[in-house]
Amino acid sequence: MEYLLNAFNSLDGIVWGAPMLALILGTGLFLMFLLKLMPLRKIGTGFSLLWRGRTTNVDESGEISPFQALMTCLAATVGTGNIAGVATAIFMGGPGALFWMWCTALVGMATKYSEVLLAVHYREKDKSGEHIGGPMYAIKNGLGKRWVWLGTAFAIFGGLAGFGIGNMVQVNSMAQALDSTLHVPTWITGVVTTVIVAMVTLGGVKRIGKVAEALVPFMCVTYVIAGIVVLIVNAAEIPHTISLIFTYAFTPVAATGGFAGSVVLMSIRYGVARGVFSNEAGLGTAGIAQAAGTTKSAVRSGLIGMLGTFIDTLIVCSVTGLAIISSGVWSNGQSGAALSASAFESAMPGFGGILLTIALVIFAFTTILGWSYYGEKCWIYLVGTKSVLPFRILWVVAVPFGAISQLDFAWLVADALNGLMAIPNLISLLLLSPVILKLTKEYFAEEDEGEPVIAESQIVD
Template sequence: MQFLNEFFTTLNDLVWGIPMIVLILGTGLFLQLRLGFMPIFKIPYGFRMIWKSRKPGAAAEGEISPFAALMTALSATVGTGNIAGVASAIAVGGPGALFWMWMTALVGMATKYSEVLLAVKYREVDDKGEHAGGPMYAIKNGLGKHWRWLGTAFAIFGGLAGFGIGNMVQANGIASAVHNAFGVETWITGVVLVILTGAVVLGGIKRIGAVAEWLVPFMCIGYIACVAIILFVFADRIPEAFATIFTQAFSPTAATGGFVGSTVMMAIQKGVARGIFSNEAGLGTAGIAQAAGATSNPVFSGLIGMMGTFIDTIIVCTMTGLAIMVSGVWTSGATGAVLSSQAFEAAMPGVGKYLLAASLAVFAFTTILGWAYYGEKCWEYLVGTVSEKPFRILWTIAVFFGATLSLDFAWLVADTLNALMAIPNLISLLLLSPVIVSLSREYFANGGADAADASTAPARSTY
């Protein structure tokens, strides 16, 4: 067991090291350049499309609305990384890490846009009449049979990683947060999670989408409202916080209080790594959810899908980072969710830690739901729709074990497999970039309206 632990520790350090970060950022920057920074320029348009996409038109094909598909993708990405991940990045890399998280998100918008576009472009209809897509289908149908092994590799990594990073690790986080804040035994939380997870997951993508469509906006708005209280209490410190973030993004962070100091490289590495972990741009997962969205144009889906990265990192992660900064707790020496909890307590003594625990639990639960669909489609690609019911049952049962067992090794393996998912996806994005650019130019040259709602057409333009 010690050998396996050492092996996966070494492998994890390798796959999440500098080369992987360079590969993910490099691919995103390459796609931004090929697209003429269109994803950034179209952020306002993307927000308008999110609102319009709640009711797809008759010509659109898919199981759920594009809005529900986006909420499903956000349910998987807006999670513990937005609370514990941001705190860890600041605690180790200093406030400058938040700046590099922003840069990662802006570059990652092009990656997420491209992932979703290809997932919808090359999606298939399975033998149950439902749409299935994602990097594995983009590789299979876009690159041809000689590359099919690469799609299979993605599906294997995703199908296995999901049980760890998308299921048991999240359940463990919920059980720990509830136990620490409210004293509830982990097995009780495990039973409740099994009931709630089963009630949603066993209903498939339509039920997952319906729950995500209601729960994700509610949890995001609720969390932002809580952080807004912190920012209101310490409003006079906000300008100083931004100044510190920008200054320490390019200069060493001096030791102060319980903070031991960090280099610029550490700020970059932690900011980028936590940013990728939070918004999943480069992993290819969002395309799996968006492929179920009702649309007649893959570019339309891509524009909506890329907004998930903006919402996750630029909005939610920034709110967490600012709360930690203005409350002054970032120098305490704490890290992870404990640091975020200190920020909440500093502004709302006596109730802050409970609000943070509740937010963490809801964030992690929605991640379980989103990743359930990701894992299901990975196994469907490998063995067919016969895996659907067994997978959903096994996924639901795994939640209980996640809530009650120690998962250090499971987390390590899942984190490694999660990184390995990025490699096949990034290769397909680079090789299929001409398709991405061609479809994008055609869409905007024709006015940019998706058949789901012709009234949303922007002015004729190119980027």
């Protein structure tokens, strides 16, 4: 067992090491400049399309509305990474890590736009008649038979990683937080979560979409409001907070108190790694959910999909990071969710820690729902629709075990597999970048003439 632990420790270090992070950032930068900063220039357009996408159009094909598709993506991405992940990045990399998380999100918008566009453009219909897409289908239908093995690799990594990073790790975080804050036994959390997850996931993507549509906006808005309260309480520290973020992002510093110490490289490493872990730009997962959205335009889906990165990191993660730094607790020696809880508790004594725990529980629960859909589609790609019911049953069964188990090894394996998902996806983005550029140019050329083009997806029955 010790050998396996060391082996996966080494693999995890490689997967989330400097070369991979450089590849993720480099791909995002390449796509951003290829698109001439379009994802940044068209943020307003994306939000407008999202608002109009709250209802489905009978002339468009798909199982859920564009709004529900994005909420399903956010359900998977807005999770423990937004609370515990941000805190860990600041603990390990200093306040400057937040700056590099912002940079990751900005270039990640181009990555997310591109992977959603390709997922919708190359989506198929499975034997049950539902739309299905993602990096594996973009690779198979866009790059041809020689590259099918790469899509298979993505599906294997995603299909296995989901049970850890999208299921057991999430419910374990919920159980530990409720046990330490509200003294709820971990087994009770496991049982209750299992029942609710079963009720939602066994109903498929339409039920997941409806729950995400109702729950995700509420949880994001409520959390952001709570974070703003923390910032208002610490308003006098905001200028110093901004100064710390930019100073630590570019200046080597010595260890302070319980803070682990940082050089610029550590700020970059942990800022980028936690940013990618949170918003999943570059991992390819967003395209899996967006491919189920009703649309005739892959570009429109991409414009809506890229908002997931903006909301997840530039809004939700920023609130967490600014709260931690402005409250002054970032150097108190705590890490993870405990550090975030300290920030909220310092501003709202007797209530802040409980509020943070509730937020973490809801975030983790929605991540379980979103990742259940990702994992299901990966297994459908590998073995067909016959895997749907067995997968959903196994997914539900894994929940109670995650609540009561020690998951250090499971976390390590899942984290490594999660990172490995990026490799096939980034390769496909680079090789299919001419398609991304072509569809984007056609859409906006027609839009400028007053008749937006419908860049129809190449649906394969």
